[in-house]
Amino acid sequence: MVNHRARGGSSERQARELSAEIRALGRRSLAVRADISDRQAVRALVAEAGTTLGRLDFLVLNAARAPFKPYERLLDRDLRQLVDTNLLGNISCIREALPLLERSSGKVVFISSLGSRFATPSYPLGSMKAAMEAVVRDCAESLRDRGVAVNAVCGGIVQTDSFKILRQVWDGLDRLSPELLVSPDEIAEVVVFLCSPAAAGICGQTIVVDRGLSNRVLR
Template identity: 40%
Template sequence: MSLHGKSMVVTGAGTGIGRAVARALLAAGASVTLVGRRAGPLGEAADTEGGERALVHPADIGDASGARAAVEAAVERFGAVDGLVNNAGLARFAPIERADLADLTAMLDVNLLGPVRLIRAALPQLREREGAVVNVSSVGGALAMPGRALYGATKAALNSLTRSLARELAPHVRVNAVLPGPVDTPMYGDLGLDAQGTDDLIAGLVEATPLGRFGRPEEIAGWVCNLLDPETSGWVTGALVAIDGGRSA
């Protein structure tokens, strides 16, 4: 990979896919600004591989000033931003008649407005550096999602944003998205469902996945790194890459 010496910003970097992405980038020789709400998990992720190439930056990307501050911190520490991974996400599942519309507002703020804020904040750097954005979306934004329609709608919006910005920001900035299927992350303990509902959901997802299991965060991280790398993906933009064990086949 040609990521050695690059400066990357990763949101939601304390756990799950974001943590795996940050660790993979650090292992590839990149400098990484790890962004998330909780300093503890960010620090644990940074300590694994990082050293001086890891910057822990607790921030709420639901706030425009938080997005700007994250980018500014990366530039101050590493001198540039070459890539942005919009991984932070929020999921709340419920049938439409029981869904709390406040949850929709919260999901839109994290899943759509957060990436918009960060892309805008990082855009001068990304243009100057011929950089790349990878949005971590979901196959839920491309499939019918009974009982999860509001979450799926926020990810469909992120997919549309990805494709439109790929054209709008070309040729200087590449914008792609990965669409994971069910991945073994802490998200499944925080969906707003009771224990039985969560167990039933997980069983149904495994049954609907041709490869018969949840993915691992590291399996998503490798694709994210490839899309950031100008050597492997320098002619790839506007792609929505499903990494889902065949879930969307």
């Protein structure tokens, strides 16, 4: 099940294309639209997974939406959107999906970013990522006895659609060595690993996939 938010945008197109690719492999797949900041929409999304696909093995929390400006310049509605999508929305997804995940000893993987651990004033999403990494630790413990594993992948600078916006707000990004740029596939590989039996010993962790960028910053 591939979720997107906006109607008619590039995310909808990409969700449909990915879903078609999965179906071409002989698997069932569904592209759906749900705004994760809307609790009812999340409930309907999970209900559809249950009725259409019959089960939910993995929940990948990838959605993110945030303004690129410092806290002192955020409007009230920016702040609400920041928290509603990136914190409460992700928590809603975990809570609503829990009954299905429990049935399949499922796994949750949250996608975080380096803003969770370094000061990034024009990127308030970073503090939401830090809060969610703490939620990952807590849920990993509280859901352990229910057979649901919770972990996260923290990406460095990933070459996705939002990369061009990052370049506008991050002075010096263009001077960064290309070898420090992470590909979406490199993130996906670690998500797949965390969803696999090979990751059975990993619980409540956030694995950094940044090609050594944070190591270099701290050197």
